[in-house]
């Protein structure tokens with residue numbers, strides 16, 4: 001921050017005003033203070049301002065309502081909104097009302113300084129739009145109050161209205177699909193289609209046709225023209241879930257959509273224009289997939305113009321009480337707040353939750369059935385699942401020995417025609433793995449997929465391909 005600028009801080013907390021005064025005046029700026037929206041408006045009408053830092057909760061008129069008036073009075077000075085009560089709806093509301101950035105209290109002074117610097121440099125609002133009027137249905141709420149989730153809300157709010165493609169990463173069950181739906185819901189495209197697709201367990205031709213459509217006679221069975229998702233979602237958004245599983249040939253076609261905004265239906269020659277926003281999600285490490293040659297580096301680069309990482313639940317255990325209460329409310333459980341006590345919360349916070357929020361939701365549903373309306377106890381919850389990386393129970397090297405013996409045997413018996421060793425290895429090992437994991441989850445496939453760290457679609461395909469064996473362990 002070089003040239004001297006006039007900055008108005010609107011907050012009824014003296015410590016925040018004092019902090020900003022010190023921070024900004026030491027950078028050479030003039031700092032004005034107002035403790036209410038009404039006072040702020042008087043100042044804004046009486047003199048030019050270069051930046052406004054505006055709290056949401058104020059005595060009298062709230063910050064979000066006052067924001068457009070302050071902007072009108074200042075001829076569009078950039079406004080950074082601050083709040084201690086961050087949820088996604090507030091973040092989006094602030095951005096839609098015209099804020100250029102959003103800070104959740106408590107924030108680090110260096111983050112605040114960066115936001116001010118950026119706002120003074122860029123100025124103005126980022127995303128002009130009508131106020132958001134679509135109330136989310138209950139099940140689509142992204143719940144969380146941890147700093148990590150606040151950061152996610154901020155990113156969603158800032159990116160929702162642009163047409164940039166977004167890459168959402170995070171472990172299974174962290175809410176990637178919810179985040180993608182929220183981006184669409186809060187975008188200008190919200191009245192247009194939002195179509196999610198998970199390409200796992202579909203053959204390459206089927207995925208290609210699903211995405212781009214096909215013309216009559218393109219392949220056996222294609223007896224009429226069929227529109228793909230890129231046409232069906234016209235002017236809307238597509239979620240490509242499990243993008244890491246997309247075959248390389250389709251990746252090339254997707255790159256063309258991203259770079260040139262066009263695609264060709266299967267069996268067609270004419271290019272069609274795409275006006276669809278692409279949101280992609282994955283629980284795979286795409287950098288590693290690039291190293292391994294299964295994911296195109298240029299596509300990763302294009303997709304991650306904006307990238308949002310959903311943190312695992314074990315890194316934000318402070319969200320657990322809120323999430324439990326939320327799930328109990330959705331289940332219609334009597335007085336959810338009183339149904340959980342601090343010792344239960346402490347015990348649940350110590351768990352690893354490898355299946356993340358999905359696992360927590362399933363566990364709460366399970367506990368609520370057992371508790372039948374009384375306060376929940378730890379014993380109502382399913383037992384904690386093993387860390388999927390733990391090898392503690394395995395006798396040392398037993399698996400290695402078994403694999404060595406199997407491989408040696410195969411190689412010894414092997415003829416020159418040995419070309420499918422990996423497939424035969426999978427066929428030998430998978431049925432047992434699947435049987436034991438499914439037995440452990442009482443046949444619950446979603447839970448088994450979480451444990452295996454794979455998508456449910458992939459599990460479905462594995463079960464079909466390697467039917468779980470029935471012999472005892």
Ligand SMILES: Nc1ncnc2c1ncn2[C@@H]1O[C@H](COP(=O)(O)OP(=O)(O)OP(=O)(O)O)[C@@H](O)[C@H]1O
Nearest residue numbers: 141142143171172173174175176177178283357358
């Ligand atoms: N922050 C959250 N607030 C409320 N519910 C959540 C949250 N995160 C996840 N959930 C719930 O957990 C379940 C899994 O969420 P979602 O399908 O979005 O996860 P995902 O990351 O896409 O998982 P996967 O990679 O396995 O597809 C859903 O029932 C969703 O409603």
